[in-house]
Amino acid sequence: MIETRISELTCRAVKELFGHEVPLSAVGIEKTRKEITGDFTILVFPFVKISRKSPEATAAEIGTFLQQHMPELSSFNVIKGFLNLVLSDRYWLKFLEKNSNNADFGFHKQRHERPVVLEYSSPNTNKPLHLGHIRNNLLGFSLAEILKANGHKVVKVNLVNDRGIHICKSMLAYMKWGNGETPASTGLKGDHLIGKYYVLFDKNYKAEMHGLIEKGLTEEEAGRQAPLIVEAQEILRKWEAKDHETVSLWKLMNGWAYEGFDVTYRRLGVDFDHIYYESETYLLGKKLVLQGVDSGELVRKEDGSIWADLREEGLDEKLLLRSDGTSVYMTQDLGTARLRYDDYHPSSMIYVVGNEQNYHFDVLKKVLVKLGLEYGSDIHHLSYGMVELPEGKMKSREGTVVDADDLMDEMFRTAEETTRELGKANELSAPDAEQLFSTIGLGALKYFILKVDPKKNMMFDPKESIDFNGNTGPFIQYTYARIRSLLARANAAGHFWEDAEIDRGLPLLPLEKETIRRLYQFQETVQQAGEEFSPAIISNYVYDLAKGFNGFYQELPVLKEEEKQKIYLRLMISKFTGDIIAKSMAMLGIRVPERM
RNA sequence: GGUUCCGUAGCUCAGUUGGAUAGAGCAACAGCCUUCUAAGCUGUGGGUCGCGCGUUCGAAUCGCGCCGGAAUCACCA
Incomplete structure (x- = not known):
């Protein structure tokens, strides 16, 4: 590019005119402001100490030197310490003619051996997509295109949060109040049907908590002891124990969610090269954690829970397995990171995830490294901001969300x-x-x-x-x-x-x-x-x-x-x-x- | 309380590896369709770049301190 030539020649000019070597990076080149004649502007302030002349004189000398050595330069002018360069029309015409029919103009051919794995979307199967997910999906898809344009091979992956307490809540609500409804019987899109039960769970759960608080429990106690949450946790345990009935309801309801998501994804125009399911990776995470205990990197407390001690790294202790042996979010993310690395041996792994999880990713990287998995430090979290409504943050449970399908309609x-x-x-x-x-x-x-x-x-x-x-x-x-x-x-x-x-x-x-x-x-x-x-x-x-x-x-x-x-x-x-x-x-x- | 991020025109946003007089759109007002698509173009008004101190030839941009907002610090995901 022409800027590089300008920089190099400016360095030469400084050396030959003022007898000093300056690094290429010392030359500041910018686009000339539109009110001023010129294409590029060189800032000469950094050189006035060397030239021991006024900024104007310094700029004029460099300008004269450039004009003698750069045929593309048709003229220059100096305003204060700014050296404005005017490239010849001939140069621009040549550029136009050379590139206007070049389909690859601005793009790099693939120039990196190892791919970049880019995770985005990552929905929970307990509720439909909303505007926040739209931002995530659009960022992810676009970033993939941008990286490809820069010569990267990109593997787009989606990690579906198909297990965990949240889906158990929808399942429980459906078991209690579902009356065998299906997307077909209600005409509702599958993900919306499930979302309906998630909201229903929350409504009843809140009511139960309310009752308990009136009986004198603290909010925290009520939150833990309400019968609905206890039942939901029981379902999670049954699921991890592969209880037949629980697993088949789980499959049925997740299937509905996927059908719904596919429609939304297609309409939004996003796609994936590979879909990971947490239900298929969390056990790997569990295994990694247990290995970490054996090798002494992680600690098991008296109640059986397992923790990573990151206090030396400037963070806190982090739970990796609950005392009842079930895994948490971090556990699964350790497993998926490992799996994804083994699948693609990427040069880096990018996660498009909201900024509310900044801390989670700090921890994830450090725990991976602690476990001897060095690629933890090649993780980039593309941390994006929330989409806020005039009345504040969107909350699925409270129904204050802008639904993705509705918005597209x-x-x-x-x-x-x-x-x-x-x-x-x-x-x-x-x-x-x-x-x-x-x-x-x-x-x-x-x-x-x-x-x-x-x-x-x-x-x-x-x-x-x-x-x-x-x-x-x-x-x-x-x-x-x-x-x-x-x-x-x-x-x-x-x-x-x-x-x-x-x-x-x-x-x-x-x-x-x-x-x-x-x-x-x-x-x-x-x-x-x-x-x-x-x-x-x-x-x-x-x-x-x-x-x-x-x-x-x-x-x-x-x-x-x-x-x-x-x-x-x-x-x-x-x-x-x-x-x-x-x-x-x-x-x-x-x-x-x-x-x- | 600790940590991180944010604060630019009435509103939504650019500009932040320090550079010239801080820019767009929307909204308001005034013009431009017998001429290649008026979902367009041109113009007017609108600013203590949250506040203060500092570094620098030069600060919206860097540092420190305050003020205001958000996120997070869960045996939630």
């Missing part, structure tokens, strides 16, 4: 309504129209979520529908559709622009150059998103690109331009922009329509 309806109001569905067949509404509705939802920095909490107000104007998915999709339409017209008009040679001496207008420069930035954007695990970086880039293109499109005629060379140039810029919009959106898991 609503997005579809809003997309349909808006599209019809604008009269843009008139010429479409029914299936094409449906497809378009889904593309736009999901595009709006996905962009809304992914444009926010993953690590930050974000706000969603169900009363305000997600916008289709401004900094939104549909805005970007619309820009793409406009470009496609323009190109179709160009072809219809018989312009053979794709094979056209553009005169390298053609002068560029500011809007043309700005757009080309934004396209150039795609490369570093992809790289940065990969380094920071951040779809938001792609989102912000593609918005900026689309926004800029709309200005270009508004101000400059393309097909109505008189000079053939200019027509070809602008078509080439348009086509390249369309391709980069599509590639960026694909990295976000968002489709782009040919018309809208």
Whole structure:
């Protein structure tokens, strides 16, 4: 990239002009601010001590040196301590011509031997997916695409939390009050049917606790002694003991949950290469823990419970097996980490999990290392923030959640309504129209979520529908559709622009150059998103690109331009922009329509 | 209470490996469709970057202290 050449030459300039070696990293290069003439700006402040001249004089000397050694540099100017470089139109035209038809532009060919294992989604089978899970799924899917674009082989895995006390609660409620209901008999999606019983359990459990507290128990005692929770724990023990009846109800209800999840996943457009089930891995975790006791890394207390002592590592003691021998969340995660490592020998394992579990992952890494499994330190937790409602956090048990299926329905309806109001569905067949509404509705939802920095909490107000104007998915999709339409017209008009040679001496207008420069930035954007695990970086880039293109499109005629060379140039810029919009959106898991 | 994260325009968010006058969108107001898709474009108003001190030629960005919010510290997951 040209920045590297600028850096190297700047180092040479400092050495030859001022007699000092400076490392490449000492050269600060940034994009020139838009009010100022230039493409790149070098900060010369770090060199004034060496040059013992004013910032202006230092900048001027370096600028002169660069101009003598860099043919691509057409001019420079100095403002305060900022050396602004103007690259030649010839350079940008060459860049455009070389890359506008390169399908791999900005992407790296696979360049890493060992894969990255990326876990995301990881639902519990006791309740349907909600908006928080949507954020998780979108981040996971997008991150996989971003890592692939950066040359990684990615194995997407889902770890289904299909066992544990939570599913026992739904099972118990169903046994008591279910009357043999099924998804078929109720018309409810399987995961929603199960969620109904989870809520029912909680309602009755709360009532029991209330009664006990009135009898004088503390809240903690009541929470432990309420008959329903005691029964649920009994079911968990029976399940671990492979009690036939318990296991078959468990299979039945989990099956319903999976059918429901599959529908939601398909609609959301996410998928997995491998699905792990905790029921199949928790025993491995248990085994690892018991081995840890034998080797003396873990401790068994008098009541039989097993703990990891992490006080020397700056954390606390952590329970790994209960006194009754059943396993906890951490136990299973140890097992799945081991299994996943043995399955793929990845260079790293990434977990897309909410930031409420930051502590859990600190512990997980340290316990793995303590057990001699060094890859524990290659675990990255992509810790994302909560989705909050105006009234606070979503809680499944209290029914204050934005359901994933409902939300997607609503997005579809809003997309349909808006599209019809604008009269843009008139010429479409029914299936094409449906497809378009889904593309736009999901595009709006996905962009809304992914444009926010993953690590930050974000706000969603169900009363305000997600916008289709401004900094939104549909805005970007619309820009793409406009470009496609323009190109179709160009072809219809018989312009053979794709094979056209553009005169390298053609002068560029500011809007043309700005757009080309934004396209150039795609490369570093992809790289940065990969380094920071951040779809938001792609989102912000593609918005900026689309926004800029709309200005270009508004101000400059393309097909109505008189000079053939200019027509070809602008078509080439348009086509390249369309391709980069599509590639960026694909990295976000968002489709782009040919018309809208 | 300990630990971690967050606080930028009325609202939702960018910008944070220290760089020039802190940016978008929404909302409000004013313009632009006989011309390649107006889900668009242009303009106006809107800021003590939570507060204070410090480091620096230069701080929204780094350090310390406060204030406010969130998460977590379970024999829950």
